[in-house]
Amino acid sequence: MQQDAPKAVDDAALNARFEARIEAGETIEPKDWMPERYRTQLIRMMSQHAHSEIVGMLPEGNWITRAPSLKRKMSLIAKVQDEAGHGLYIYCGTETLGVDRAELVDQLLTGKAKYSSIFNYPTLSWADMGVIGWFVDGAAIVNQTVLAKASYGPYARAMIRICKEENFHKKQGYEIMATLANGTPAQKAMAQDAVNRWWWPSLMMLGPSDANSPNTAELIKWRVKRKTNDELRQRFIDLTVPQAQAVDLTLPDPDLKYNEETGHWEHGPIDWDEFWAVVKGNGPCNRERLQARRDAHEKGAWVREAAAAYAAKHQPASASNAA
Amino acid sequence: MSNDDLFEYLLRLGDDRLVLGHRLSEWCGHGPILEEDIALANIALDLIGQATLYLHFAGEVEGKGRNEDALAYFREEVEFRNLKMVELPIGDFAFTIVRQLLFDAFSFLQMQELQKSANSELAGIASKGYKEVRYHLRHSSEWLQRLGDGTEESHDRAQKAVDDLWRYTREMFAADEVEERLHAAGIAPDLRMLEPQWRTMVADVMQRSTLSIPSDVPPLEQDERGRHTEYLGHMLSEMQIVARSHPGAEW
Numbered sequence: 001m002q003q004d005a006p007k008a009v010d011d012a013a014l015n016a017r018f019e020a021r022i023e024a025g026e027t028i029e030p031k032d033w034m035p036e037r038y039r040t041q042l043i044r045m046m047s048q049h050a051h052s053e054i055v056g057m058l059p060e061g062n063w064i065t066r067a068p069s070l071k072r073k074m075s076l077i078a079k080v081q082d083e084a085g086h087g088l089y090i091y092c093g094t095e096t097l098g099v100d101r102a103e104l105v106d107q108l109l110t111g112k113a114k115y116s117s118i119f120n121y122p123t124l125s126w127a128d129m130g131v132i133g134w135f136v137d138g139a140a141i142v143n144q145t146v147l148a149k150a151s152y153g154p155y156a157r158a159m160i161r162i163c164k165e166e167n168f169h170k171k172q173g174y175e176i177m178a179t180l181a182n183g184t185p186a187q188k189a190m191a192q193d194a195v196n197r198w199w200w201p202s203l204m205m206l207g208p209s210d211a212n213s214p215n216t217a218e219l220i221k222w223r224v225k226r227k228t229n230d231e232l233r234q235r236f237i238d239l240t241v242p243q244a245q246a247v248d249l250t251l252p253d254p255d256l257k258y259n260e261e262t263g264h265w266e267h268g269p270i271d272w273d274e275f276w277a278v279v280k281g282n283g284p285c286n287r288e289r290l291q292a293r294r295d296a297h298e299k300g301a302w303v304r305e306a307a308a309a310y311a312a313k314h315q316p317a318s319a320s321n322a323a
Numbered sequence: 324m325s326n327d328d329l330f331e332y333l334l335r336l337g338d339d340r341l342v343l344g345h346r347l348s349e350w351c352g353h354g355p356i357l358e359e360d361i362a363l364a365n366i367a368l369d370l371i372g373q374a375t376l377y378l379h380f381a382g383e384v385e386g387k388g389r390n391e392d393a394l395a396y397f398r399e400e401v402e403f404r405n406l407k408m409v410e411l412p413i414g415d416f417a418f419t420i421v422r423q424l425l426f427d428a429f430s431f432l433q434m435q436e437l438q439k440s441a442n443s444e445l446a447g448i449a450s451k452g453y454k455e456v457r458y459h460l461r462h463s464s465e466w467l468q469r470l471g472d473g474t475e476e477s478h479d480r481a482q483k484a485v486d487d488l489w490r491y492t493r494e495m496f497a498a499d500e501v502e503e504r505l506h507a508a509g510i511a512p513d514l515r516m517l518e519p520q521w522r523t524m525v526a527d528v529m530q531r532s533t534l535s536i537p538s539d540v541p542p543l544e545q546d547e548r549g550r551h552t553e554y555l556g557h558m559l560s561e562m563q564i565v566a567r568s569h570p571g572a573e574w
């Protein structure tokens with residue numbers, strides 16, 4: 001751990017100074033003093049985010065071998081590869097808080113750490129590759145654009161870099177949907193079915209409603225979060241409804257209507273029971289996703305051991321002296 | 324040299340890379356470390372990208388209106404012209420790395436020569452591929468050294484992969500009349516010249532990896548292009564299912 005100062009240091013003066021820096025909109029860097037609670041909250045959020053990128057590779061990875069054209073196959077591989085890069089980048093950012101990647105991965109594999117609920121839904125047709133880019137990356141952008149202004153420097157910088165790629169993923173996903181929506185009747189039906197299956201889980205992905213989000217107030221105070229879950233969800237809906245209309249796909253919410261006064265689209269009730277069930281491990285694919293990660297980790301153990309053994313044997317003399 | 328020869332040859336170049344790229348992409352999300360998920364996906368992307376160029380050119384040479392997707396998604400397994408080695412299932416990470424090394428070394432020499440091809444379009448595609456393959460070869464060589472000279476387990480796994488794959492290697496150099504005519508026309512390299520160079524390159528990496536090349540493995544019979552293992556059909560049935568379920572559809 002990075003923090004070797006005694007706990008007593010966590011005193012009122014340092015705290016007051018930290019709060020003042022946050023207040024003034026300053027960026028907190030790894031070497032700066034920070035309250036332990038700020039550190040642990042960030043580790044929790046950032047590692048959850050990194051795990052989501054990694055687990056998120058699985059539902060889309062499921063269609064790489066079946067992509068219907070070479071161009072689509074390549075763009076899907078590239079997208080899933082980008083998500084791996086995001087995961088890696090955010091793990092590195094989290095390590096600046098004094099925790100290492102192996103420990104974080106262990107938390108994922110033992111089920112201690114969470115990842116985004118959305119990736120516990122199955123991908124059942126090629127259209128899911130379109131709708132995930134459009135909805136899931138779209139919702140991620142809404143969330144991450146705000147996180148790019150987070151108070152913790154390494155997280156904010158990671159978000160800026162990642163958001164560029166997520167924008168590309170979203171465009172690509174929407175383009176897949178537009179192609180299907182303008183395609184054969186079977187393709188159009190495939191696209192509509194994917195929209196029907198992914199719309200509500202995508203709304204849930206932005207997190208529990210503000211009334212049930214215990215961490216929100218504290219995270220907003222520290223400028224880790226800048227907007228509440230409900231605000232983010234509203235923004236996502238407002239952006240997505242006209243996009244669905246443009247390609248003549250119907251969002252599966254009979255209550256969806258435009259409010260002239262507020263300028264927002266109002267949605268019907270979200271099934272939060274489903275959300276909590278998925279979060280607690282009872283979504284359609286929770287077990288499969290975690291098992292796939294555990295399998296990869298266990299099957300890869302001998303490879304990691306070999307790489308470490310080889311590095312130890314072939315370390316240059318100067319480096320081993322220095323260590 | 325006829326257009327048929329060139330078409331056949333372009334299918335060989337394209338199919339080797341398409342099938343191997345497809346196999347590599349199966350690792351995506353399941354690699355031993357995150358960095359390898361990324362690296363293997365990169366290589367898969369390069370290979371499928373190269374395949375796209377060769378197959379596109381093949382379609383033009385054939386002149387029957389087939390593009391790269393028609394060739395990739397609407398041919399039967401017996402029409403594929405790839406090496407048997409590249410269609411084998413991915414196996415463990417050692418198998419994947421050994422296969423990559425054997426193919427990368429071959430592809431490196433092939434691309435190096437093809438850059439000088441009398442067919443300028445082919446030379447152009449090869450010179451783009453050559454830059455990529457140099458990186459692939461470095462990746463597979465470095466990993467083979469780690470595995471061969473890592474732990475006892477990794478050494479044994481790597482040696483087993485070498486032993487299992489070795490009998491598939493002769494097919495790379497089985498020059499038939501098509502290759503001979505193309506070589507005579509200055510379009511394709513002389514496979515007989517590439518083979519000793521390939522042996523030297525591979526032997527060097529094996530030696531650095533403390534692995535040995537089996538001396539008593541008889542090569543496979545029927546090792547000409549277009550003969551396959553039973554694995555290719557299953558791979559293609561998965562690869563082609565969506566495209567074939569919607570003939571004529573745009574994606």
Ligand SMILES: [Fe+2]
Pocket residue numbers: 053082083086162166
């Ligand atoms: Fe991402």
Ligand SMILES: [Fe+2]
Pocket residue numbers: 082083137165166169
């Ligand atoms: Fe993304």
